[in-house]
Amino acid sequence: MSALWLLVIVLALALVGFLVGRARALATVGGDRRKLHSLPNYYGFNVSMLALVPALLVLGLWVVIQPMVINGSVSTMIPPALYDDAGQLNLIMSDVNRVADGLDAVQRAGVMSEDELVQLDPNTTDLRGLLGSVGVALGADVSSDTLSAAHALRAKTASGGLAMTIVVLAIAAAGFLVALRMTHGDFRARNSVEQGVKALLIAAASIAILTTIGIVLSLIFNTITFFGMFPAGDFLFGLTWSPEGRGGSEHLGILPLLWGTLYISLVALLVAVPIGLFAAIYLSEYASNATRAVAKPLLEVLAGIPTIVYGLFALTVVGPLLVNFFGADGLGWMQGARSVMTAGLVMGIMLIPFVSSLSDDIINAVPQAMRDGSYGLGATQSETVRQVVLPAALPGIVGAVLLAASRAIGETMIVVMGAGAAARLDLNPFEAMTTVTAKIVSQLTGDSDFASPEALVAFALGMTLFILTLGLNVLALYIVRKYREQYE
CATH class of the missing domain: 1.20.5 (Single alpha-helices involved in coiled-coils or other helix-helix interfaces)
Known part of the structure; x- marks a missing residue:
C-alpha cells in the first residue's frame, strides 16, 4: 500500500476516534457532561491524537529511511569492477532506480506480467525500447548486473512497503484502542491533550x-x-581561481571571489542605504497617512520580486544603459554589459525594501514624547529628525544595514546574470567579476561525484560564506542590544 493511502486511512481512523471517544466519554457518565472532568471534545481529541501522531511519525520516518537502507543494500550487489569511486557508483544506482521504475510502469501498463519481467534477459531483449514504451528513457544499454539490481530493488521496496503498511496500521490501531480504554468520566483528557x-x-x-x-x-x-585534498593556505590566501585549467585543482584561491562578493555588496549598499533610509524618514516623519498607506506597500513590492527577474533586468536593461554611457562609445571604461556596477545597482534596488521597512519600524518606535519635547524647545521638524529621532534610532538602523549586507553577500542570481563569471582582483567597478555564491553554483552544476577538490570546494566556499554572514548577523544583534534605548 502506498504512503498516501496509508495517510488517508490513518486520518480516517483519527476522525472515527474523535467521534467514538467523545461518545464513549458521555456514555460513561450517562450523558451528563457535568460529571466529566474535561469537555467532551477533549476526550475525542485524545483518541485522535494517540491514533494519529505516533502512526504519522513512524510513517514519515519510514518513508525517509527505507529508500536509503534499500539503496545501500542493493549497491553492494554492483561488482566493484564496474566503478572506480563513489561518484560512479551513484550514477550506476541512478540507472538501477530508473530501470526499477520502468519495470514497475511496464507491469502497471499490462505489457508484461511479473513472472515475465523476472525472466527478462538484457542480451536478447531491447530493454531500452521496452522501457521507452512506457515513457522511461535510458541513456545506455542495460547490463545484466543493473537489471539484477533493479529486480532486487523492486523486491525489497515491495517488502518494505508491506512491512510499513502492517507496522503503521498496527501502531494506529493500538493507539486508538489504548486511548479508548483510557476514556472515562474521571480521565483528565484536557491535561493529556495539552x-x-x-x-x-x-x-x-x-x-x-x-x-x-x-x-x-x-x-x-x-x-x-x-582540506584533506587541498592545502588550506592555498585556498584561503590564493590569488587565482581556475579550477578547470592551468593545473586543474592547483588554483582554488578564494580571495578573488571574496573581493568580488564584498565589492558588489558595497556598491549595492551604497545604493540601498541612502535611498532606503531617506524613504523610511519620509514615510515615518513627513508623509500623510494616505500617502503612507499607498507608498509603503508599493515600496515593499520590490521585496516580493523574484531575484531571477532582477537578474534579467540587470542583463537586458541596466547593463546596456551603462554600456551606452561608460562603454566604447562613451567614456571607454566598460567593455560589456556584465560588471560589478550592473549587479551592484540592481542588487541595491532589491535591498531598498529591507532597509526602508526595518528603518521605518525602528523610527516609528521612537516615542512621540521625544519629538514633542524637541518641538517645545523650538526645534524645527528637520532639526528634530536629525538631532533627536535619528540618534535614538541609530542602533536599529545600523542593525538593519548589516542585515541587508548579509542579504547582499548571499545573493546569487543577480550576480550570475549581471556581474559575469570572471574571478579577478580589480578596482574597476565596470569590469566583470564574480562572487562566492556564483562559483558554488558553477562547481555543483552537472554530475558531481563529490570526490574531487573541484566539487568539494563548493562546501568550503559555503562554509566561508556561512561564517561571514553569521558574523554580520551576530554583529547586528550585538549593536542593537547594546546600544538600543529602552523607553517607558
Missing part, C-alpha cells in the same frame, strides 16, 4: 534547530574532506 500539543510544538520548534545543525555539520565534514 501535554500532547505541547510536545508537538516542542518537536516543531526542534525541527528548525536540528535542520540548522544538520546544515552546519554537512558543511563542516565536507570542508574537512576538501
